[in-house]
Amino acid sequence: MPSAIVTGATGILGREIVAALGKDSETWQTVHALSRSQKESYPPHVKHDFIDLTGDAKAMAKQLHGIEAEYVFFAAYLQKDSEQANWDVNGAMLKNFLDALEMTGATQKLKRVILTTGAKQYGVHLGPPKQPMEESDPWIEGPGRPPNFYYNQQRILADKAKHASWDWVVTYPNDVIGVAKGNFMNLGTSIGIYAAVSKELGGELVFPGSEAFYTSFDCFTYSRLHAQFNLWAAMEPRCSNQAFNVVNGDTESWQNMWPKMAKKFGCKVPANQFDLPLDKDAGSVMDLAPDPPMAETAAERGLQGKVAPGKVEQRIDLIKWSQRSDVKKAWQQLAAREGLEKDGLEKATWGFLGFVLGRNYDIVLSMSKARRLGWNGYIDTWDSLSGCFDELAMEKMLPRTGS
Numbered sequence: 201m202p203s204a205i206v207t208g209a210t211g212i213l214g215r216e217i218v219a220a221l222g223k224d225s226e227t228w229q230t231v232h233a234l235s236r237s238q239k240e241s242y243p244p245h246v247k248h249d250f251i252d253l254t255g256d257a258k259a260m261a262k263q264l265h266g267i268e269a270e271y272v273f274f275a276a277y278l279q280k281d282s283e284q285a286n287w288d289v290n291g292a293m294l295k296n297f298l299d300a301l302e303m304t305g306a307t308q309k310l311k312r313v314i315l316t317t318g319a320k321q322y323g324v325h326l327g328p329p330k331q332p333m334e335e336s337d338p339w340i341e342g343p344g345r346p347p348n349f350y351y352n353q354q355r356i357l358a359d360k361a362k363h364a365s366w367d368w369v370v371t372y373p374n375d376v377i378g379v380a381k382g383n384f385m386n387l388g389t390s391i392g393i394y395a396a397v398s399k400e401l402g403g404e405l406v407f408p409g410s411e412a413f414y415t416s417f418d419c420f421t422y423s424r425l426h427a428q429f430n431l432w433a434a435m436e437p438r439c440s441n442q443a444f445n446v447v448n449g450d451t452e453s454w455q456n457m458w459p460k461m462a463k464k465f466g467c468k469v470p471a472n473q474f475d476l477p478l479d480k481d482a483g484s485v486m487d488l489a490p491d492p493p494m495a496e497t498a499a500e501r502g503l504q505g506k507v508a509p510g511k512v513e514q515r516i517d518l519i520k521w522s523q524r525s526d527v528k529k530a531w532q533q534l535a536a537r538e539g540l541e542k543d544g545l546e547k548a549t550w551g552f553l554g555f556v557l558g559r560n561y562d563i564v565l566s567m568s569k570a571r572r573l574g575w576n577g578y579i580d581t582w583d584s585l586s587g588c589f590d591e592l593a594m595e596k597m598l599p600r601t602g603s
């Protein structure tokens with residue numbers, strides 16, 4: 201029976217990988233869940249070990265004494281203030297960890313490393329990409345492009361594997377839906393708090409992002425489905441040294457999900473929500489890269505000169521919204537009445553959610569590559585989001601809502 205090591209065991213994506221391995225004690229003999237904190241208890245075959253991945257390889261090798269496995273799931277992530285710092289720190293965490301496994305001799309047993317990255321692979325944060333995004337699309341790098349730490353991590357992984365007896369798989373999830381205990385940095389918590397406060401303020405649920413994105417398409421990744429994908433890809437020989445998009449398998453839009461959100465939180469979508477007069481300072485507009493990712497291949501697609509840069513247009517800028525006194529008061533009332541975590545409004549990631557909802561272009565990822573190899577995992581995005589709200593309510597991060 202194989203063993204596994206999971207880094208980032210408490211994170212939104214890593215936590216579900218640990219849970220999936222934890223549920224299957226018939227297949228997985230031992231699971232080492234690694235992070236700097238422990239946030240929950242585990243079944244007997246899952247052992248939590250504390251590690252600081254920002255240490256050097258020697259220090260980590262000491263901490264990893266006696267820890268070995270056939271499969272490593274690397275889902276640790278440390279967010280920094282600049283793309284260069286993300287490149288440096290997240291690259292070093294992966295490299296030093298792999299070096300440490302070499303030092304302890306654990307790599308002798310190792311068969312595969314599965315690294316979690318994301319759809320920033322395609323430069324979705326820089327502007328419109330080519331649609332749909334496929335794993336063979338060119339990397340968005342070179343003069344004028346900001347560093348992308350996923351590229352650094354993937355190169356480190358591939359270089360190490362070249363000189364080793366193990367191989368690798370990389371995943372590209374997008375707009376993750378999931379729950380991480382005590383971690384407010386996720387889409388579900390922020391959008392749930394926005395809807396719950398809207399209910400408290402009278403029940404009108406106005407889409408805060410751009411009208412363009414409301415009617416565009418997006419693909420989401422349920423963290424539990426991503427975990428299942430990790431387990432499948434670890435065992436599938438044809439996934440060797442390959443990267444894969446991992447999204448739910450449907451293509452969604454807010455025009456479809458917003459009315460469902462409104463119903464769940466007991467709100468109403470105003471019929472003319474994009475024509476409602478708003479305070480003149482309520483919104484914000486941000487220009488993205490002058491050369492969007494799509495520009496990389498525009499000429500070969502016959503679209504030279506036709507690709508406009510992207511924008512992030514928030515009709516209601518969520519950072520400003522979260523600082524409004526009526527919003528703060530409504531959250532305090534709601535949190536006190538329902539016994540919720542008081543600092544939820546403060547901790548929720550409004551900048552991130554504002555960016556996600558304000559983009560003015562589609563985000564569609566193809567699942568064809570994995571499907572060709574036999575992957576048939578799927579979940580309806582609204583079902584996963586609705587289930588996520590219910591779980592967040594159980595964690596006292598959101599109020600209880602309807603079905």
Ligand SMILES: NC(=O)c1ccc[n+]([C@@H]2O[C@H](COP(=O)([O-])OP(=O)(O)OC[C@H]3O[C@@H](n4cnc5c(N)ncnc54)[C@H](OP(=O)(O)O)[C@@H]3O)[C@@H](O)[C@H]2O)c1
Pocket residue numbers: 207208209210211212213214234235236237238251252253254275276277278316317318319373374375376377380383385386387
């Ligand atoms: N969340 C999303 O919406 C999303 C979307 C697409 C892609 N991704 C990508 O998915 C990957 C995983 O991100 P995530 O969102 O799951 O991250 P996350 O929820 O922020 O979790 C990060 C994990 O890394 C651990 N960690 C951080 N610093 C560490 C350190 N110095 N030593 C040891 N462990 C450390 C954290 O545990 P402790 O704090 O307990 O140490 C936690 O378990 C990243 O590459 C991210 O860019 C995320």
